[in-house]
Amino acid sequence: MSEKKYTVQNSPFVVPTTDGKVIKEHFGNATNKNSEISIAHMVAPAGWSEPFQTPEFDEYTFIIKGKKQFIIEDETVILEAGQSIKIERNTRVQYSNPFTEVCEYIAICTPAFSMDLVNRED
Template sequence: MKKYSIQKSPFIVPTTDGKLIEEHFGLASIPSELSIAHMIAPPHWSEPFQTPKFDEYTYIIKGRKQFIIDGETIILKVGESIKIDKGTRIQYSNPFEEECEYISICQPAFSIEKVNREE
């Protein structure tokens, strides 16, 4: 039995907001206790506020990404990263003119039931 898993065909998460989500490991792809996804957020993209039940790590590859965390606005750029603790109220967006490419790691693995998005 192999002691490794190679992901050659990540699961493309269907979206309606123009964001590309390629899950390499997680509940929708190769089952794992954490999820790893490659994402591209188009210009002027945003999500509603949410209070996830997972820790999320984000690493910016290209562009910039805005986070509103408990009322504080933070903008990350290329080469920067952040860890956001589970139970933190947050809003993610790309209010800029260029797309934002990044890697997201969630632990435990991302599931829509754990996001707790506000209406």
């Protein structure tokens, strides 16, 4: 019998958070130690924000529901459901949901997300 050439992810790793954000990593360093890519389903509550960061990975975001704000270098970009963005590695960015409804989105990072590579500011 041959080895399967696919992987179905039925139990993503739920990343512990303290800010109300739900992070379910389907593929990446937390689930299978894949340093090439991470794919996560995120739910950011209204009022959520992260500190500025300068990640050493490219990050793609696809908005499923709600809106998400990005401050990229000195520019503010707001995406709504159905829109997507790629932010290149080594770009200073802040992610937030200053709006009144939950934002649900998919985040894909190449190489995979790692706290060692995100470079969050204090």
